[in-house]
Amino acid sequence: MGSPTTYDALADVYDLMYPPASPDIADAVGFLAELAPEGGRVLELGVGNGRIAIPLAERGLTVHGIDGSEQMLEKLAARDPHGRVTATAADFTTGGTGEQFDLVFIALNTFFAPTSAEAQLQCMQRMREQLAPGGRVVIEAFEPRAFHQQEGEKTSTRYLSPTSVMIDSTHVMRDRQLILVIHTVVDGGVPRPTQEVIRYAWPTEIDLMARIAGLRLVERRGGWRGEAFDANSHRHVSVYEAIEDPK
Structure with missing residues (x-):
């Protein structure tokens, strides 16, 4: 149920399901790279086989990734023989890197892989904990209507x-x-x-989890190209920032 075993089983066909050379990947990389400072530090939760992480590293960013599937991480290592992406095998709802990043993101509905609201909130909290001052959190997910x-x-x-x-x-x-x-x-x-x-969650529900975790919505788009998010949108790309503690 949303476990690493699921993605272990799909590892050999994942590139066929979601081709790494698709225009959507290029759009995602462009969107995310714009949010990170030049040479900045980036963390992807659910990094998988590196379809987004590796192109970000190729742009000169320092990229880390967390994933619970050993098979997917093996695919990442094969695709990234020079080790441009630092990968950690862990449950991203409970584990972390102990470091901070300018950009923390989770793509392709992976935020829905934890199958309870509590686990999704834990995921949001892990993202907040690993966010550097002035950084951004990005979540891509489908609109569940x-x-x-x-x-x-x-x-x-x-x-x-x-x-x-x-x-x-x-x-x-x-x-x-x-x-x-x-x-x-x-x-x-x-x-x-x-x-x-x-477990799907509504955009406003995700926003509430973000507030509980110490994040607030900066903008929401209907896709990686920056489309407007409206009643006809099938997905959203939501950007959050930290809520600073009052002095």
């Missing part, structure tokens, strides 16, 4: 390669804000199902 309205199970198919597809079956438990997803890779061999459970 469509899932919250879903009735029954829905199935969709995504292209992976000329010889493989992934069948995604989703079931929503609205009372707990949980989505159960069964990802099944079909590639000519024995179908490989992997279970994933995520």
Whole structure:
């Protein structure tokens, strides 16, 4: 249920699910790099195979990443043989680096991987603890309206390669804000199902967690290109800053 084992099982197809050369990745790297000072320090929670972290390091930033999946971190190491990204194997809701960063971010709905409000709040608190003075926290997540309205199970198919597809079956438990997803890779061999459970949160709910953790919203966009966030947005990119203690 949102555990590292889920992402261990998906590590070999993750680049097919989310191609690292996609325009969205380039937009994300550009957006994030603008928020960090030149040569600044960046921390990604849920760094995975480094699809965002490595391009940020290539821009001259000092990049650290935390992830609970050993398989994903092995993919990162293979992609980053010079060790430009410093990676730590840990649960990012409870563990940290003991350091501070100019930019702390969590992308691609990874904030929803912890499957309780308490764990998501812990994640927010870890981000605040590792944020340097004047720094920014960034969260990218989907807007959950469509899932919250879903009735029954829905199935969709995504292209992976000329010889493989992934069948995604989703079931929503609205009372707990949980989505159960069964990802099944079909590639000519024995179908490989992997279970994933995520807990979605509304943007205003995330803002409240941020306030409790000592952060406040600076801006919210509808995507990495800086689109306006409105009633038609399917996701949001939210930027937070620290609430300074009164002197």
